[in-house]
Amino acid sequence: MENRSKQYAKTLSKLIQAETISRRGDNDRTKFHAFQHLLCATFPHVFGTCEFEDFDGGFVLRWRGKSAENPVLLMNHQDVVEANGNWKYPPFAGEIAEGKVWGRGTLDTKGGLFGMLQAADELISEGFEPNHDVYFASSCEEEVGGAGADKISQTFLERGIRFRFVLDEGGMIITEPIAGAKGAFAMVGVGEKGFADLKFVAKSAGGHASTPPKDTPLVRLGKFMAAAEKKNLFRAELSPTVAEMFARIAPKMEGVMGFVLAHARALKPLLVRVMPKVSTAANAMLKTTLAFTMAGGADGTNVLPQEAWVVGNMRYSHHQGKDASIREITEFAAKYGVETQVIEAGIESPLSSYETEEFALIERAVKQVYPEVVTSPYVMTGASDSRYMSRVSDNCLRFTPFLISDEQMESIHAINENVDVSTLAPAVDFYRYVLTEA
Numbered sequence: 001m002e003n004r005s006k007q008y009a010k011t012l013s014k015l016i017q018a019e020t021i022s023r024r025g026d027n028d029r030t031k032f033h034a035f036q037h038l039l040c041a042t043f044p045h046v047f048g049t050c051e052f053e054d055f056d057g058g059f060v061l062r063w064r065g066k067s068a069e070n071p072v073l074l075m076n077h078q079d080v081v082e083a084n085g086n087w088k089y090p091p092f093a094g095e096i097a098e099g100k101v102w103g104r105g106t107l108d109t110k111g112g113l114f115g116m117l118q119a120a121d122e123l124i125s126e127g128f129e130p131n132h133d134v135y136f137a138s139s140c141e142e143e144v145g146g147a148g149a150d151k152i153s154q155t156f157l158e159r160g161i162r163f164r165f166v167l168d169e170g171g172m173i174i175t176e177p178i179a180g181a182k183g184a185f186a187m188v189g190v191g192e193k194g195f196a197d198l199k200f201v202a203k204s205a206g207g208h209a210s211t212p213p214k215d216t217p218l219v220r221l222g223k224f225m226a227a228a229e230k231k232n233l234f235r236a237e238l239s240p241t242v243a244e245m246f247a248r249i250a251p252k253m254e255g256v257m258g259f260v261l262a263h264a265r266a267l268k269p270l271l272v273r274v275m276p277k278v279s280t281a282a283n284a285m286l287k288t289t290l291a292f293t294m295a296g297g298a299d300g301t302n303v304l305p306q307e308a309w310v311v312g313n314m315r316y317s318h319h320q321g322k323d324a325s326i327r328e329i330t331e332f333a334a335k336y337g338v339e340t341q342v343i344e345a346g347i348e349s350p351l352s353s354y355e356t357e358e359f360a361l362i363e364r365a366v367k368q369v370y371p372e373v374v375t376s377p378y379v380m381t382g383a384s385d386s387r388y389m390s391r392v393s394d395n396c397l398r399f400t401p402f403l404i405s406d407e408q409m410e411s412i413h414a415i416n417e418n419v420d421v422s423t424l425a426p427a428v429d430f431y432r433y434v435l436t437e438a
Contacts, residue, residue, distance in 0.1 A: 001425045008118065008424040009101050011042060013094030015110045016103035022079035022144045032057030032140040035078055043117045045124040050136070055155075058139040058148040063120065065130035071161065072438045073135045073393070074431070075168040076113035076400075077142035077149075077385055080105040085415040099421050106419040108412045109169040112400040113138055115424070119431035130435060132164070142385045145344075149385035156392045163393040165358035167434065168386035170398020173366075173373055174409065178261075178279050183252040184373045186366040188359065189398030190241055191351035192380035192387055193284075193315040194322055197343040200224065200333055206298075206306035215337070217308035218297050224336040225292055225310065233328055234288035237319045238268045241351055241377050242285050246271070248376040284381045288316045288325040311343070315381055322348050349387040349396070351379070358395040365433040369426040370403065401430035 018035050036059060040047040050061040058078070065071075081104070083091035089102040096102075105111070116136060139148030156163075171187030202217035202224075243264040250262035260267055260274070276283040290312045298305035316325040322345060330340040353359070354377035363375040386396045403423045411417040 002422075004428075005421050005423075005425040008114070008428065009096050009421045011118065012101050012106065012111060012114045012419075012424065013096055013103075014038065014042065015114055016094035016101065016105055017092055019092045020079050020105070020110075020140065021082055022141055024144045029057035029140070032078065039117065043121040045121045046117055046136075049124050050120075055139070055148055055152055058137070058141070058152065060152060060155075061136040063124075063130060063134040063136070065132045065134060067131065068133050070164040071133035071135055073137060073163045073166045073389065074116045074434075075137045075139075075149075075166065075385060075389070076109040076116060077140070077169070078110065078113060078138045079140045079143050080108065080110070081143050081413050083415075088416050091415075091417070096421065100418040101421060101424075102416065102418045104417055106417050107172075107400070107402065107404065107408065108417070109142075109400065111402060111419050111424075111427070112169055115401065115427040116431045118428050119435055122428070123432060123435055128436065130438065132438060134435060134438070135161075135163070137385075139385050146383070146385050146388060149388045153388040153391050156389075161392060163389070163395075164438070165361075165395035165397060166386055166389045166393045167362070168384050168389070168396070168398050169400050170380055170384060170386075171378060172400050172409070173370060173403040174406075176406075177376075177378075178249055178253070178257075178282055180254065180257055181249045181252045182254075184370065184403065185249065185252075186363075186370070186373050186375040186399065186401075187378050188354075188362055188375060189380040189384075190354050190359070190377045191318065191396070192349065192383055192398065193288075193317060194348045194387075195344075195346045195383055196314040196316065196322060196326060198290075198312045198314055198326070198329065199309055199341040199343050200312060201307060201309045201339045201341060202337060203307050203339070204304065207304045209302040209304055212304060217305050220336050220338055221295075221308055221310055224333055224338050227336070228290060228329070228332060231332075233290075233332055234317070234325060235320050236272045236287040237317070238264065238271055238286060239319065239351070239379065241354065241379055242282075243268075244354055245285075245376045245378045248374055252374065281381065284315065285379045286317070288314060288320050288328075289381075290314045290329060316346075316348075318348075318351055318379070322346065346383075347387060349390040352395045352397060356395055359397065361434065361437060362397055362399060364437070365430045366401065368433050369401065369429045401427040
């Protein structure tokens with residue numbers, strides 16, 4: 001397996017060396033079409049066997065199986081975010097060093113793209129024929145809103161294609177998902193919170209800063225933000241998915257929290273109060289959140305702004321939903337003389353069930369490559385392309401089979417993104433299992 005991982009590292013390195021940053025407003029697809037050619041040369045059996053369809057730089061591959069009924073869809077996007085900052089190794093050099101492959105996209109998500117295509121390429125070369133049609137999809141706009149996946153899903157819908165399950169990027173294999181939980185856990189997202197970008201605007205007549213009145217726009221915005229952060233605006237609720245996650249983690253915890261999590265369903269009120277103090281990530285699974293990310297005011301240091309604004313990124317919960325969450329913050333902002341404008345409302349996608357054969361298949365695949373790892377469902381607080389695929393599947397699962405550290409998790413969208421060479425072969429074996437058993 002060590003030799004395979006080293007060879008896989010070289011392959012992934014080549015993919016990282018192709019810069020595929022997506023930027024809002026940039027419609028030039030030259031580099032993404034060049035990346036398609038690289039993939040074709042890297043995985044010749046896949047591209048020589050599967051039916052290929054270009055989606056404006058993204059693509060869909062269809063691997064015909066013994067039956068066209070109940071097809072499955074594997075996804076990972078090819079675009080990456082900017083790579084600013086002082087990196088230990090150049091972000092697009094694909095450096096293999098210190099037992100890792102370094103570079104933008106190793107985890108998000110060229111690593112997953114490599115894993116699924118490598119597995120398929122090997123199986124095709126061995127003469128394997130899947131039981132059902134297998135589709136592979138990769139968009140080039142996931143990091144800038146997901147228009148590519150939106151178009152792909154609409155095409156599937158128009159063609160009447162419905163998938164038994166979808167497997168996209170999402171959780172990974174991590175240690176201590178909640179403080180005190182000892183061991184490794186494969187976190188499989190069965191859904192994701194929706195997101196909305198909101199602009200909060202405060203207005204006035206403006207004027208000279210030498211004679212400031214009370215409650216100028218920036219002051220009102222400041223009061224509003226401070227109050228919104230302090231007050232528990234959004235309704236917290238322990239969903240069955242999160243309760244199940246706690247139940248699966250509990251056996252690996254000691255002390256009072258282990259007992260509380262093991263009895264999560266019976267102790268819902270206590271958990272709703274306690275979890276914000278234990279884990280910000282777990283707290284985010286319980287309710288809608290709002291983070292203020294941008295601000296603007298006057299153009300001069302001695303000018304009172306006629307209009308000042310802040311932007312908030314909202315991640316709305318499944319139980320409160322988009323409309324109710326936006327309405328609640330709109331009414332709250334109005335108390336401070338602040339107007340709410342919806343920049344981007346996003347879309348809502350439902351939770352898939354963890355009590356299905358499809359989830360069990362992922363669990364068995366994890367056990368095949370990492371026998372000691374506990375698989376758990378959870379709710380993603382970030383967004384993925386698979387939110388659009390709920391149009392064409394009841395089982396949208398979000399998981400990338402990499403064993404990663406906390407430091408590697410923090411490198412996603414930050415500097416020094418990297419993946420361990422040792423986790424590449426198990427990842428390919430995971431996808432092989434899924435493809436052969438689906």
